Amino acid sequence: MRGGSKRELGEALSLVERGGEPAARLLARLHAMTGGAHVIGITGPPGSGKSTLVNVLALHLAEAGRRVGVIAVDPSSPFTGGALLGDRVRMSRASGHPSIFIRSAATRCSLGGLARTTHQFVRVFDAAGYDPIIVETVGVGQSEVDIWKLAHTPIVVEAPALGDDIQAMKAGVLEIAAILCLNKADLDGVDAKLRQLRELAGFAREHGGGWKLPVVSVVAQSGQGVDKLVDAVAAHLQWLDREQRRQAMERERAAAELRSVLEAELVDAPLATARADGRLTPLIDAIVERRLSPTAAASEFMRVAVLGTAQAEGRW
């Protein structure tokens, strides 16, 4: 996989996706090879053309000699096959490039699971020498901030034709954004939207930590302006390193990874065991029938399942 084999990278991602012991062992082994990749986040409302932008950005970077990983988290992205009306043909250029590897992290599990999968995928791509790694999320709400925190350079994509969507560009998103990108800059209404975005960028700059949030206009469909976007991404990376922000982010990420492993081991695994051996059902009955509160049921569960399991496994 380190040698650049796409087949082996694909297998590693699938192994990680399946979870369990083998995934945990692989991730633990890969850990020492990670930490080098620049993670770029791309988010924006449906209709902003962010998938087309990801496509053209990946191609641009690959043609400059980089090995580019793409993780599509947006379940409506054409990359993930979730779009009802999406033309996947448009996306085929990047997916066929020898230096680009695209993988969907869209699953039917909870967001917690999705964030974890995305997180782990970034690690695998990183260990395989992919740099940058582009993570595409729908991210209209505060809700995807957990996933978005993975990105060193989060880009928010907008488009002129989108209706009331300025509401989606709320403070939470702006605080995280490194670059605002106005896509479809050849459409009507581009001036008005550009004015709005610049106003928002001005507002964000006052609250940012010294980074001057730029607004970049592009036409992803034709590639126009993408070189400027690439420049802005490079400038942001330089700023991050000058300010030692990547290191601070790496610490946050380490804490998140630690938490994620703890959650899997201390909560998910004992619950799965109790579900499998039938000990969970009577506890759920007791909650539903209002005989036990969830808190009381949890105490009971911890006493029997978690500590019991730990004891049975000889952990103390």
Added chain:
Amino acid sequence: MRGGSKRELGEALSLVERGGEPAARLLARLHAMTGGAHVIGITGPPGSGKSTLVNVLALHLAEAGRRVGVIAVDPSSPFTGGALLGDRVRMSRASGHPSIFIRSAATRCSLGGLARTTHQFVRVFDAAGYDPIIVETVGVGQSEVDIWKLAHTPIVVEAPALGDDIQAMKAGVLEIAAILCLNKADLDGVDAKLRQLRELAGFAREHGGGWKLPVVSVVAQSGQGVDKLVDAVAAHLQWLDREQRRQAMERERAAAELRSVLEAELVDAPLATARADGRLTPLIDAIVERRLSPTAAASEFMRVAVLGTAQAEGRW
């Protein structure tokens, strides 16, 4: 609070929001009084006018003699004060009604925390005798499904003027939707959008469990069609009870609540303690410097912090 005091309900919600032991104790005590309320979810992309719809729906139900709770999860909702351009004045009617209580659950914490808060707020409203409880989320992506699972009757709101947003109405959302609502039905383009929604509803019906997903047109601003929406909500509730679906959902919810308490007690509390007493820092250092993988660090943490704490607290 059971007597209908808004002040006491507000205090209970704040107590729950602050978390910790007092919140857990209150929720455990309230548990026996819950399970009665019908939870209505309202979701839709920015610009669909869902906040206006929530407002008018709440008023309609309150005027029919119901005590209506509203939980606004969408951080861009005018209810939560997060809208940059939102006219909050429009929302003031419902918030002034004696039988309506509106509360924002939009926080800056992770989605896990947000889902938990929303969940707990529903329980408090329920215990206080509010029925129905309307939960408003932005929910364009798969991402908010965790919160949306709280709703017995999830309503997806659309509007004619919205661009490419049909992509947002992907399979995952449709599978959960109980009602599709076309708002702003007095605007141009209503026929085309209505056709799209009916097509989607037809598709969803084939995959649904017997419920015939209806498409309801409304003009929330004027109240037109809201009576039909209320009828559709009532019909869905009858169907749920006839099919014993509410009971099945109650079991799922009990499992989710149990998991949430376990997460707080087994993961969040020990991490907070270790962070406070300085034992977390060396572990994070070891991960960042690639001396320990997150998995190895987690094992170390569990050995020292979790089991150590449990032992110190005399749990075994």
